[in-house]
Amino acid sequence: MSDDELIWRIAGGSGDGIASTSQNFAKALMRAGLHVFTHRHYPSRIRGGHTYVEVRASADPVESRGDGYNFLLALGDSFARNPQDEAYYGNEEVKPLSENLDELREGGVIVYDSGLLDASEIPDFEERVEENDWHVYDMDLRSLAREQGREVMRNTAGVGVTCAITGIPLEAIEELMRDAMPEKILEPNLEIMQTAYDLVSEEYDVDAPDVSVPTGEHDEEQVLMSGSDAIAYGAIDEGCRFIAGYPMTPWTEVFTIMSQNLPELGGISEQVEDEIAAAALAIGASHMGVKAMSGSSGGGFALMGEPLGLAEMTETPLVLIEAMRAGPSTGMPTKPEQADLEHVLYTSQGDSQRVVLAPGTVAEAYEASRRAFQLAYEYQIPSMLIYDQKLSGELTNVPASHFDREPNADIGLTLSEEELADQPHTGDGKFHRFQHEAEDGVSPRSVPGQKGGRFLATGNEHNPAGHISEDPDNRVAQMDRREQKLDAIRADLDDDGLLVEHGPEDADYGILTFGSQQGTVEEAVDRLNENGTSVKSLTVAELAPYPVETVRAFLDSVEEALVVEMNASGQFRGLTQKELGTHGEMLSSLLKYNGNPFEPGEIVEGFTTNVVEDGEVPGNETKFVPAAGD
Amino acid sequence: MSAFSAIGEEREIDRNEYTPDIEPQPTWCPGCGDFGVLKALKGALPDVGRSPEETLLVTGIGCSGKLNSYLDSYGFHTIHGRSLPVARAAKLANPGVEVIAAGGDGDGYGIGGNHFMHTARENHDMTYVVFNNEIFGLTKGQTSPTSPKGHKSKTQPHGSAKSPIRPLSLSLTSGASFVARTAAVNPNQAQRILKEAMEHDGFAHIDFLTQCPTWNKDAKQYVPYTDINESDDYDFDPTNRADAQELMRETEDKLYEGEVLTGVYYRDDERPSYQQEKQNIGEMPDEPLAERYFDDDYEWERSYDSFIDKHK
Ligand SMILES: Cc1ncc(C[n+]2csc(CCOP(=O)(O)OP(=O)(O)O)c2C)c(N)n1
Ligand code: SF4
Numbered sequence: 001m002s003d004d005e006l007i008w009r010i011a012g013g014s015g016d017g018i019a020s021t022s023q024n025f026a027k028a029l030m031r032a033g034l035h036v037f038t039h040r041h042y043p044s045r046i047r048g049g050h051t052y053v054e055v056r057a058s059a060d061p062v063e064s065r066g067d068g069y070n071f072l073l074a075l076g077d078s079f080a081r082n083p084q085d086e087a088y089y090g091n092e093e094v095k096p097l098s099e100n101l102d103e104l105r106e107g108g109v110i111v112y113d114s115g116l117l118d119a120s121e122i123p124d125f126e127e128r129v130e131e132n133d134w135h136v137y138d139m140d141l142r143s144l145a146r147e148q149g150r151e152v153m154r155n156t157a158g159v160g161v162t163c164a165i166t167g168i169p170l171e172a173i174e175e176l177m178r179d180a181m182p183e184k185i186l187e188p189n190l191e192i193m194q195t196a197y198d199l200v201s202e203e204y205d206v207d208a209p210d211v212s213v214p215t216g217e218h219d220e221e222q223v224l225m226s227g228s229d230a231i232a233y234g235a236i237d238e239g240c241r242f243i244a245g246y247p248m249t250p251w252t253e254v255f256t257i258m259s260q261n262l263p264e265l266g267g268i269s270e271q272v273e274d275e276i277a278a279a280a281l282a283i284g285a286s287h288m289g290v291k292a293m294s295g296s297s298g299g300g301f302a303l304m305g306e307p308l309g310l311a312e313m314t315e316t317p318l319v320l321i322e323a324m325r326a327g328p329s330t331g332m333p334t335k336p337e338q339a340d341l342e343h344v345l346y347t348s349q350g351d352s353q354r355v356v357l358a359p360g361t362v363a364e365a366y367e368a369s370r371r372a373f374q375l376a377y378e379y380q381i382p383s384m385l386i387y388d389q390k391l392s393g394e395l396t397n398v399p400a401s402h403f404d405r406e407p408n409a410d411i412g413l414t415l416s417e418e419e420l421a422d423q424p425h426t427g428d429g430k431f432h433r434f435q436h437e438a439e440d441g442v443s444p445r446s447v448p449g450q451k452g453g454r455f456l457a458t459g460n461e462h463n464p465a466g467h468i469s470e471d472p473d474n475r476v477a478q479m480d481r482r483e484q485k486l487d488a489i490r491a492d493l494d495d496d497g498l499l500v501e502h503g504p505e506d507a508d509y510g511i512l513t514f515g516s517q518q519g520t521v522e523e524a525v526d527r528l529n530e531n532g533t534s535v536k537s538l539t540v541a542e543l544a545p546y547p548v549e550t551v552r553a554f555l556d557s558v559e560e561a562l563v564v565e566m567n568a569s570g571q572f573r574g575l576t577q578k579e580l581g582t583h584g585e586m587l588s589s590l591l592k593y594n595g596n597p598f599e600p601g602e603i604v605e606g607f608t609t610n611v612v613e614d615g616e617v618p619g620n621e622t623k624f625v626p627a628a629g630d
Numbered sequence: 631m632s633a634f635s636a637i638g639e640e641r642e643i644d645r646n647e648y649t650p651d652i653e654p655q656p657t658w659c660p661g662c663g664d665f666g667v668l669k670a671l672k673g674a675l676p677d678v679g680r681s682p683e684e685t686l687l688v689t690g691i692g693c694s695g696k697l698n699s700y701l702d703s704y705g706f707h708t709i710h711g712r713s714l715p716v717a718r719a720a721k722l723a724n725p726g727v728e729v730i731a732a733g734g735d736g737d738g739y740g741i742g743g744n745h746f747m748h749t750a751r752e753n754h755d756m757t758y759v760v761f762n763n764e765i766f767g768l769t770k771g772q773t774s775p776t777s778p779k780g781h782k783s784k785t786q787p788h789g790s791a792k793s794p795i796r797p798l799s800l801s802l803t804s805g806a807s808f809v810a811r812t813a814a815v816n817p818n819q820a821q822r823i824l825k826e827a828m829e830h831d832g833f834a835h836i837d838f839l840t841q842c843p844t845w846n847k848d849a850k851q852y853v854p855y856t857d858i859n860e861s862d863d864y865d866f867d868p869t870n871r872a873d874a875q876e877l878m879r880e881t882e883d884k885l886y887e888g889e890v891l892t893g894v895y896y897r898d899d900e901r902p903s904y905q906q907e908k909q910n911i912g913e914m915p916d917e918p919l920a921e922r923y924f925d926d927d928y929e930w931e932r933s934y935d936s937f938i939d940k941h942k
Pocket of ligand 2: 658659663664693841842844845
């Protein structure tokens with residue numbers, strides 16, 4: 001086990017406390033001065049099944065899962081057992097052990113709960129342990145937990161064992177448990193942890209395997225956040241106080257965080273009958289001058305297509321979140337994919353005006369969420385934030401100061417009653433909500449209840465006063481004005497820093513990506529450069545309007561570029577080619593769509609074999625699509 | 631001073647204030663029942679003291695959806711079947727505004743049926759007017775959820791095999807706290823019922839019988855009608871749920887036999903509105919949410935102050 005990083009994988013069944021335990025563990029490591037990053041893998045079932053969470057910790061910043069891992073805590077899937085006779089259901093019982101061995105690195109550590117798992121059921125277990133120089137600790141965590149408290153406290157026992165082996169002081173974990181647990185269960189938990197800790201020291205020669213955790217120090221205070229937290233907090237800080245939604249994984253996370261917090265902040269949250277209603281409610285609230293949002297995932301977002309168009313035509317500011325998961329249809333509910341890009345870009349009828357942002361990291365998710373609101377309200381346009389199941393659930397440390405920002409409740413160009421009284425009514429005595437000539441295409445608005453601002457908002461084409469009109473000249477003037485906003489937004493976004501370059505400026509090759517693959521790509525870029533391949537990457541976080549100039553400049557500066565994305569059809573590459581109208585002959589694709597996000601090593605390998613060596617060898621889990629000219 | 635001075639302003643309101651001065655004037659067919667709704671609405675709004683500027687009329691799609699082209703209030707002409715969710719949020723965002731939702735039978739009982747059920751269930755404080763002409767008007771005469779069984783149209787050439795929906799019963803069972811039926815052929819009764827509906831604190835549903843002389847050739851389908859609140863034949867208590875249910879069933883059967891009953895069938899003035907319920911559980915601000923965005927002195931809370939500690 002190497003000194004510079006610990007990648008701890010805790011495995012068991014859904015409902016066995018895997019998520020909360022790993023979260024606590026990650027936080028303890030962060031508090032100890034390390035950089036952490038979690039990767040969550042879970043099936044679409046409530047109890048049982050094969051679940052794991054990895055916590056990667058290093059003294060240096062980490063923005064990605066690693067290649068494999070080096071510490072397995074296999075707790076056992078308690079739901080695979082028949083509680084009466086304790087018979088096993090098929091071979092599910094050993095999964096937390098057997099399913100995870102392939103990715104365990106050489107020299108790694110295995111701790112397994114021998115009260116629930118039987119290693120002898122796994123073919124070749126002993127041989128593999130030998131071969132890979134794994135250090136195995138078989139411990140009856142279940143009985144230990146049962147004797148001192150309750151069986152469900154097995155995870156606490158597992159943490160105690162982990163600390164004993166790695167040398168992490170128990171106090172770090174205790175402190176967190178004291179914060180999180182009610183008195184009644186705190187004591188037995190603490191006892192169990194201590195017993196497990198002591199047991200390791202008594203029964204094993206811990207010094208033998210070279211295990212330790214890296215040590216580090218932060219120069220400022222850190223917080224542990226998920227992409228969903230960051231998106232919700234970004235919305236709150238931008239003054240969003242109305243949310244309407246309907247649950248669908250993984251969007252539910254943002255919806256939940258908002259719903260739990262909005263009432264305290266004087267806001268309103270509504271869980272409604274379906275996604276069409278959800279988007280329509282957000283429009284209704286925004287029409288009244290309130291900052292509002294809604295969102296969903298794939299299928300739910302599909303239902304929002306029509307209200308989305310209504311927001312475009314009525315120029316009602318609207319923020320919609322789209323949390324991608326693998327499709328089509330209900331696809332793989334708990335697995336990440338980036339295949340809804342075209343869905344979000346092109347949903348809804350007619351020539352449409354919209355903003356689409358795709359944050360790449362947790363810190364950026366906060367930024368992009370704020371930006372989505374600013375653009376929606378400043379330009380009276382729907383703006384969408386897309387991200388995926390990976391970013392939504394991964395936890396990582398971010399400097400707390402990143403979130404220490406001024407609130408902004410500005411709803412954009414909205415006239416006061418005094419201003420409405422002064423408006424030059426163009427002869428007909430009506431307020432012209434949709435003026436033909438308006439700076440940057442944005443025409444000032446009024447909201448119901450204000451004196452002097454009456455107007456009609458309609459999804460039909462309309463004249464400046466808002467009344468339905470099929471007059472050809474008016475149609476052209478209105479359409480042109482709405483389109484005009486896009487240029488202004490593009491110019492605005494240019495200075496935003498939402499396009500992130502990484503690697504040497506004068507690199508020979510490029511990697512282009514979007515969204516949650518940013519950290520993994522950047523880690524791959526660093527490794528490629530260390531190995532002597534000169535590569536840089538560009539992560540594009542603004543997908544509409546597309547940052548044509550920046551991407552063109554990036555591609556012009558390299559010989560060849562690989563587009564990395566998590567889908568089967570290369571949607572981002574397609575978008576890039578469409579927007580640029582050139583460069584098709586130099587763009588190849590590395591795709592992954594098996595439900596797991598890229599590991600950095602896969603990108604390194606894919607890039608080296610396919611691009612540098614022109615080998616065109618697809619990996620096991622990834623697919624390489626050569627450039628158009630190849 | 632409030633940023634919304636039109637709200638609650640006390641003054642004499644002239645019904646001509648609601649008349650827009652746009653060209654062309656109504657595109658409704660001559661003799662269309664929709665004119666009757668417009669007339670009744672223009673009469674009722676000044677009656678309840680609501681000015682055009684504190685009124686938001688949210689409509690769906692269809693001939694009926696064009697209502698707000700002819701009523702000069704704040705308006706939102708939304709999409710087919712979705713007037714209710716837009717209207718609900720508008721009311722929550724600024725409860726001071728009088729919110730009226732309107733649309734056709736296809737719009738409200740067909741494509742928007744789910745929203746209808748849920749809005750009634752939640753008992754949002756608003757008035758919902760459904761123009762029931764038993765037909766799709768704007769798309770040229772297809773069968774609607776209220777068309778009688780056996781009704782022939784271009785899309786159902788063999789006659790509809792479906793029984794019509796029962797809007798009053800549906801509304802009551804879903805939870806509406808005010809259910810009435812009126813007819814465009816008598817704007818006086820309609821005006822009275824609209825006024826009561828707007829003054830009611832909760833979801834007030836009016837099934838508004840409107841004739842469509844263009845696609846339902848029998849333009850006289852809703853005359854003569856009987857007002858159950860006035861007629862000696864119907865002695866009942868509209869606050870009694872069982873009475874209402876019984877009478878609704880009778881009404882809904884008789885409509886298709888040519889006997890038109892109208893009036894206020896049910897009202898529950900005790901049940902708190904949704905907004906009130908939300909306030910009771912602490913999920914609804916005391917001040918209108920919309921006001922805050924116009925208040926320069928309002929202190930906006932930040933996530934950093936409120937939640938950051940639990941991530942440290
Ligand atoms: C999603 C959608 N589907 C279909 C239509 C077409 N459409 C417009 S009006 C209408 C029927 C309206 O009927 P009704 O609600 O009874 O209103 P009326 O015209 O009779 O007043 C339909 C189907 C549409 N605009 N949107
Ligand atoms: S088609 Fe029917 S409902 Fe539509 S305007 Fe004409 S008469 Fe009225």
